[in-house]
Amino acid sequence: MLKTAYIFDMDGVLVDSEAFYFELRMQFLREHHLPNYYPDINAYLGVDPAVEWQMMIPDAAVRQQLSADFERFWAQHPIDYAAxxxxxxxxxxxxxxxxxxxxxxxxVGALTEVEQMLTQCQLPVTFDVVLSAADVQQKKPAPDVYLAAVHQLKLTSRQCVAIEDSTVGIMAAKRAGLETWAIADPRYHVDQSQADRVFTGIGAVRDFIKKQQTN
Known part of the structure; x- marks a missing residue:
């Protein structure tokens, strides 16, 4: 039986963007001759961008010094979401x-990035609700963004499914009381044990939903 609503994470669920963002961060560290404290992409999956910035450069004074440089660097290397x-x-x-x-x-991505993805990908349907980091105070694994989505949909958590990929995203959805499906990616080592179901990709999700419709 289908749920009333399906709530999607973006990076790693709708778009394969995480490897691009990871390499961009590593490039910034190399170009500025900074130590790499987290050379494994798995450490960054699903993490709030503000926390990622702290992970990249633990020293607050150095972060402040390089903040403007990083913003320029990021703007000069835009992602092609359509690809x-x-x-x-x-x-x-x-x-x-x-x-x-x-x-x-x-x-939990920046609003500009969410809007950029929606514009570039030219999806065939319009989302009923779109939320970004700008809409919540606490990021994943806090449940805020999922609670806000359920509220704006005017539904209950039991009427919704969350589709996630990262450990922190799954934690956030479960804390919001949502049935949670995970999209597994063999390239990464992500603990998805808290998810209610794990799928090998969006195609597998489509197949499962079609079976639900016929039962």
Whole structure:
């Protein structure tokens, strides 16, 4: 039986952006001859960008000194979201809309990046609710963004499914009382044991939903 609404994380669920962002951060460290305290991409998956910045440069004084440089560097190396959209994402969103379900986007990424993704990817449907880091005080693993999504959808947590990939994202969704599905990526080592279901990709999610519709 289908749920009333499906709430999607963005990075790693809708778009394959995490490797791009990781390499960009590593490049910044190399160009500024800074030590690399977290050379493993798994340390960054699903983490609030502000926390990632602290991980990159633990020294607060150095962070403040380089903050403007990092903002310029980031702006000079934009991601091409259209090239990063994961297989069958547009099809799944269209399937859900045609089935009468509502869809929401709940990301801890910057609003500019969320808007950029939506514009570049030209998705075939419009999200009913779109949330970014700008909309909540506490980021994942706090449940705030999922609670806000449920509230704006005017539903209960039991009527919604969260689709996540990272450990902190799964924790956030579960703390909000949501059934949580995880998208596994064999390239990364992510603890998804708290998820209610784990899928090998969006295509597997589509297949599962189609079976639910026929049962």
């Amino acid at each position: 990063c959209i994961l297989p069958q994402v547009p099809e799944l969103l269209l399937d859900l809309k045609q089935a009468g379900c509502r869809i929401a986007l709940a990301s």
